[in-house]
Amino acid sequence: MRPLTRITPALPVQAFQTYQVVAPPATHWRPATCAEADCPAYLHGWRSVIDERTDLGQKQAHYIRRESGRRFAEDRDPAGLTVFAFEAGQRCFAPHQVRTARPEVYLVRGGDWRGNPTGQVRRHANAEDWVEDFQEHQGRLAEQIEKG
Template identity: 55%
Template sequence: MAEPFRLPPKGPVQAYQTFAVRSPSDRMVKAVCEQVGCPAWRQGWESVIDERTDLGKAQAAYIRGQSGRTFREQLRGDGFTVFRFESGQRCFAEHQTRPELYLVRDGDYRGNPTGRRRVHVRPGDWVEHMQEEFGRFQDDRERG
């Protein structure tokens, strides 16, 4: 893989900070529908259940009594029950995603001279940290 194009740095490596988002390629974590952009969560969904079978009876009983989801129920003429779930609630799938690490370290591509490294727990904290640093950079730039 070729090295990316970089402008030559104007300052020493100690004058820089690197902000990065990384995802470990070998690990998956459970995720909620909203995190993975689940279409059922965004648009709602229907589950068509055949209550004439033991499995269908168990599924319908779970939906009605234990699922904790909001739905409308309609009995079709062919004996199937349609459960219509509104958007904005967790679907029945088990979603997974790769976790993201929100990193800040001293230095740039030439290295990290201090060895300092920070991992933010929340993406919002990482963004706020970056905005503060850019604000400081802008203030220094305006001062000359």
């Protein structure tokens, strides 16, 4: 992941509020099957290209052939790599997650990306209250800018 470039704010962190809508992984996501996640590999099949000249490649190929329980065709490409072509409709090797039915969490925190020195965290009951809070905050900022 490329590093994030941020403009250094002109005001101290205490002068900011952060409005967030979050769906924490621990409470708002659950493990899912390939079919539930509309996994492209499950829907269309996939290919795994393995270099069996390496220790890792040998272990991967052994797992696929002997332990994976998946249906595949095996071939060699011109570079000597092993190509496993897996049929559609079977579980891939990646873990999947899907959202639960729990609604998002609507938060207002003191501070910004630099931290929350006040420790302030407000949780709104619903999106409407959060939006209203945000609009009121934007209104106060606009008034302050107008005043100079």
